[in-house]
Amino acid sequence: MTTLAFQDLYPDELGHCYGCGKNNDHGLQIKSFWEGKETVAHFEPRPEHTALPGYVYGGLIASLIDCHGTGSAAAAAYKANGRDMGSEPALRFVTANLNVDFLAPTPMGETLELRGKIKEIKEKKVIVEITVFAKGKACAKGSIVCVKMPASMMPS
């Protein structure tokens, strides 16, 4: 049995996001999964994601944290409600606040691992903490406040 990523279970009309949209051919198409109580995603930066030669651009790292965070928030909300992630009505979260600490230079040429922990979950708000590892070393840490998407943001 193949396990679908959180983002593959978003409805098509929410598949355009630059960071995680399955329908965005020019995007990062990040894929997140449960691993026990944590969420995990892997991403291999491409040459265009360079900051200085040999090192990954911090904005890319923030984008990965952003989309792994909102995906983790949605997955946690489904779990808390005892529902399958693809089920309707869809639970959708957007970023209200994102803080990133860059702990060490992040080397190019490595697969990055993002590990998320759900720190707080309420009906309308989920806080996720995410650590980004390269070769097993923590290079960045992010905290993201995710809030239920306002109806006004829903594509028509």
Ligand SMILES: CCCCCCCCCC(=O)SCCNC(=O)CCNC(=O)[C@H](O)C(C)(C)COP(=O)(O)OP(=O)(O)OC[C@H]1O[C@@H](n2cnc3c(N)ncnc32)[C@H](O)[C@@H]1OP(=O)(O)O
């Ligand atoms: C499933 C499909 C998803 C596909 C897309 C993935 C998205 C990828 C990530 C993104 O890039 S999303 C795009 C960037 N984000 C936005 O454009 C959001 C713009 N901001 C808003 O629409 C509103 O400000 C927002 C929905 C975030 C908050 O609306 P409200 O201010 O009406 O929220 P509310 O007052 O009801 O607060 C709910 C909770 O969130 C908290 N909160 C709201 N804004 C906050 C903030 N800025 N920082 C920290 N906490 C915040 C607030 O304190 C409260 O906490 P408590 O429940 O504990 O009291």
